Amino acid sequence: MSLRFRLQHPTQKVEFPMAPLIAVMFQFLFFFMLNLTTFNRDRDLNSRLPVTLPALSTPPLNISSIKVGIRSDRDGNLTQLTLGSKNLGSDDAAFDRLNGEILAMIGRPGNPLASDIEVEIDADFETQYKYVVKAISKCTGRFDPDTKQVARYIEKIKFAPSHKPKA
Amino acid sequence: MKMRQIEMAVTRPDLTPMVAIVFQLLTLFMIILNFENTKSEERIKLPRDRLARPPAAKPEYELVLNFGYRQLPSGERDGSLPEVFYNETYVDVRRIGPHLETEKRVIQRTHGERAIKDVTVVIRADSDVPNGLVQQLIEECQRTGFSKFLLRPMPEDV
Numbered sequence: 001m002s003l004r005f006r007l008q009h010p011t012q013k014v015e016f017p018m019a020p021l022i023a024v025m026f027q028f029l030f031f032f033m034l035n036l037t038t039f040n041r042d043r044d045l046n047s048r049l050p051v052t053l054p055a056l057s058t059p060p061l062n063i064s065s066i067k068v069g070i071r072s073d074r075d076g077n078l079t080q081l082t083l084g085s086k087n088l089g090s091d092d093a094a095f096d097r098l099n100g101e102i103l104a105m106i107g108r109p110g111n112p113l114a115s116d117i118e119v120e121i122d123a124d125f126e127t128q129y130k131y132v133v134k135a136i137s138k139c140t141g142r143f144d145p146d147t148k149q150v151a152r153y154i155e156k157i158k159f160a161p162s163h164k165p166k167a
Numbered sequence: 168m169k170m171r172q173i174e175m176a177v178t179r180p181d182l183t184p185m186v187a188i189v190f191q192l193l194t195l196f197m198i199i200l201n202f203e204n205t206k207s208e209e210r211i212k213l214p215r216d217r218l219a220r221p222p223a224a225k226p227e228y229e230l231v232l233n234f235g236y237r238q239l240p241s242g243e244r245d246g247s248l249p250e251v252f253y254n255e256t257y258v259d260v261r262r263i264g265p266h267l268e269t270e271k272r273v274i275q276r277t278h279g280e281r282a283i284k285d286v287t288v289v290i291r292a293d294s295d296v297p298n299g300l301v302q303q304l305i306e307e308c309q310r311t312g313f314s315k316f317l318l319r320p321m322p323e324d325v
Contacts, residue, residue, distance in 0.1 A: 018182050025189045032196030076297055125299030130214035132298045133320050143217040150218055162302040 066105065066119045066154070068098065068135050074166050076128035081135070099138040102153050109141065109151030122160035210252070211235035213321035214294035226287035228278060230270055230313070234260075234304060235293035249296045251304065260303045267311040287315040 069082035080087060081094040083101050088094040106114040119139045123132050141152045211233055233252040236244040250257040253266050274282050288308050292301050305316060 018186070022182070022186065022189070025186070025193060029189060029193050029196065032193065032200055035200055036196055070298075076295065123298045125297055127298040128294065129292050129296045129298055129301050130294035132301070133214040133216055133294075133318060136318070137216045137218045137320075141218055159302055159305070162299050162306075165297075165299060 066102070066117060068119055068121050068139060070121065070123035070127050070131055070135055072124045072127040072131070074126055076126045078127070078131050095134050095138045098135065099142055102139050103142070106153055109153060114154050117154050118156040118158060119154050120158050120160050125163045125165045210238050211291055211293045213291060213319065215323045216320035217323045219320045219322040228274065228282060228286040229289050230286055231289045231291060232304065233291045234296055234301065249293060249300055260300050260307065263304065263307050264311065267308060271311050283312050284314060286313055287317055288313045289317045289319050291319045
C-alpha cells in the first residue's frame, strides 16, 4: 500500500479590486438619481373636448351654445376677444372679463343646468395656441386661491371649423 | 531616551456596508424611475394654466402627440413651421395621417378592433403654435378614427 501526498500550496488571499466596481455603481446611481422625476408635471385641462370636423358637425339640439371668438394678427398675437357679439378687449384682463361673463350666464359655479351649455371656440388660424387654452380655461372655471379649489363653470367645449390662414 | 518603535500598518476600510447601501440606493432609484415621462418632450413649451390638474382617472389607452418647433443646438427655434415629434422624427401635420394609421393598426392588433374608441389622444402643443395647425392635427386624428382628445397645459404653480 502506497500513500500519495499532495503538495499543498500555501493559501493565498485573493484581493478583489473593488474600486472599479464602486465607481461603476456610483455612476449608475447618479444616472438614476438625475433621471428621477419625483412627480409628473403634466396636467390635463379638465374639459370635455368633442372637437368636430367641419363636415361632421351637426348643430346640437336644445343645447345653449356660447360662442367665444379669438381674433389675432398675422403673428398670432391677440387683437380681440369676443363673447357672442360682445367685445371683451385684447389685454390680459379680457380673459378675466370672459370668466366673469360666463359666470354671469350660468348663475353660480357648479350649476347643474350648465352641463347642457356648450362653448364654441372660434379662433383665427394664426392665433397662438396659448390664447385658445386660456380661453378654454376661463370658460371651464375659476381657481379660488383662498379655498385652493376650482369652481367649475362649463366643461363642454368644442372648436368651430378652422379658418383659413390670412393671405 | 527611549525610542518606541511604531509598526506601520495599511488600514483597509471595510467596504462591504458601503457597497450594500449603494446597491440598495441603486435598486431604489431604478424602481421608482418614472419612465412615463419619456413621453414628455422638453422642447415643447406648454401653455400655462391655473386650472390644469392631474387627471382624475388615467385614460385606458393614450396616444401622446408632441407638437412644436424644431430647435437649434443653442436652444433657439430654427424658423421652420411647427411639426409633430413622432418617433424621433419631425412630421408635418399634413403628413401625419399614415403614421396615425400605423398607430391605429398597432392599437387594434394589441387591444382589439374596438379599442380605438377608448384611446385618448393627448395633445401637447407648444404655446406659440398657431391654433389652426392644432385643429388640423385634431382633424387628422378624427379622420383616422380617434374621437377622444385632451389638451395638456402646464400648471402655473410648477
